[in-house]
Amino acid sequence: MIALIEQHPQLLALGIVLILTMALLWLIQHLMIRYGKRILVLISRIDFWLRGHIARLPLMVRLQHKYPAMFGFITKRFARGHFSGLILTILTLLNIYILALFAGLVEDIVEADSIVTTDLFVSQHMSVLQDSSIVPAFVFITSLGSTPITCLVILLTAILCAVVRQPYILVGLLISTIGSTAFTFLSKMAFHRARPIDILLQEHTYSFPSGHATISIALYGFLAYMAIRFSQSFIHQVRILSLALLLCLLIGLSRIVLNEHYLSDVMGGFLVGTLWLTIAISMMEWLTARGKINWRIVWSAPQRYIAWFSVVAVLIATFIYATFYQFPLLG
Structure with missing residues (x-):
């Protein structure tokens, strides 16, 4: 292990980033569980x-x-107590703020500001890791944001919504995923930013913003929102949020480690995904206020089994996809 780190010092920096990220998420989770309600x-x-x-x-x-x-x-x-009051105001202000951040990021990239220098610096260091043993793990993680796997997740989620008789949830799911995907596609066409030179898995689309980073927030963030709304335990809600944040960060990090995207591409993808996730949540809360969605249903044992079966099926499908499609692209 020491020899590997001496050969690739970038692994040490990457490990420190991962450890600090997980430690920070654990600390936030611990503080929220202990002091959140107060x-x-x-x-x-x-x-x-x-x-x-x-x-x-x-x-x-x-x-x-x-x-x-x-x-x-x-x-x-x-006003508190109804969706069109304080809740809608906060969500609207949040969307405006996210759009402002995205516009600022675009401006920095177009004007070749310091963020571009940082992009190149990070990309050069990540290219050194192309032959390291951590690549397969990040290929598996990045496969969770691939089109086939996300389509499978959406399909299984639709089936689950039908099983628990809450079809209106699909409205938010489709808004979040289709809206963010369309926005990302149009952004790629508008900016025409080339991908990093030392790319590991060949892609034929432009670089900004990262589609995987976008869908990680838009899709898995929405699934986390669903799980939080269905859960009646504050502790479980906090843990679900922590796991969702960790998964999204890992998918975004995988795009950087594999040199599929620059750092700013991932940041842009996170902002786009958060924007459409917020819009989808707004729609869900509006439908909830109108009595179209019931989050306080009692899940039967078969329904819980279907949910866990879906999670296992996605993990198996991701492994198969990474093994037979992604790994061969490594050459």
């Missing part, structure tokens, strides 16, 4: 106090009497 209660109390304090300010009282329609509209946008 923090939410504290935030709720502070929010209640602020609302009452702001409503009593002389300026707000004058505005309410002078502009009742505008004041009423703003008040509804921050």
Whole structure:
């Protein structure tokens, strides 16, 4: 192991990144499980106090009497307890912020800012790892974001939604996956960014943004949202979120390690995926508010078996796909 690290010092840096990432996720998970509910209660109390304090300010009282329609509209946008209030406002502001980040990233790439220098630096170091023993593991991980596997995941999810009699969930799933895929395709066509030179698995599409990074957030993020909404345990919800974040980060990292994409491509893909995931979640919450989706169903034993069978089937299919399609591309 020491000789391998001495031969490829980049492995040490990669290992440190993985360890720090997992340690950070574990720490966040631990803090959320231990203090999450207390923090939410504290935030709720502070929010209640602020609302009452702001409503009593002389300026707000004058505005309410002078502009009742505008004041009423703003008040509804921050009202709690229904989807069209505070929830929709937060989701909308989040989407605007994500779009601004994406636009800033695009500007940096087009103007060949420091991010491009970082891209080239990282790509050059990753190209050294092409003959290392970690490549097969990352090929398997990256296969989870491939088109055949994601289509299988969508199909199995659709079957599961039919089994639990919640078909409207498919609306959000399709919005997240199809919307993000279309946005990524159009972005690739618009920017025409070439992929890194030392690419391991030959691809015929452009580089920015990363489709695998996009679909990791859009698809697996949505599955995590489903699992969190169906779960009644706060601890399970936190652990599901942590596992989903780790999976998405690993898929994005696999694109960099295999030199399929630059660092900024993966960052752009994460932003696109998050944008469409947020839109899909907004649709799900709207449908939930209208009574179209019931997240508090009691899962029967056969339904749970189908869910776990789907997970195992995806892992087996990913192994087969990586073995008979991806690995031969390594030459």
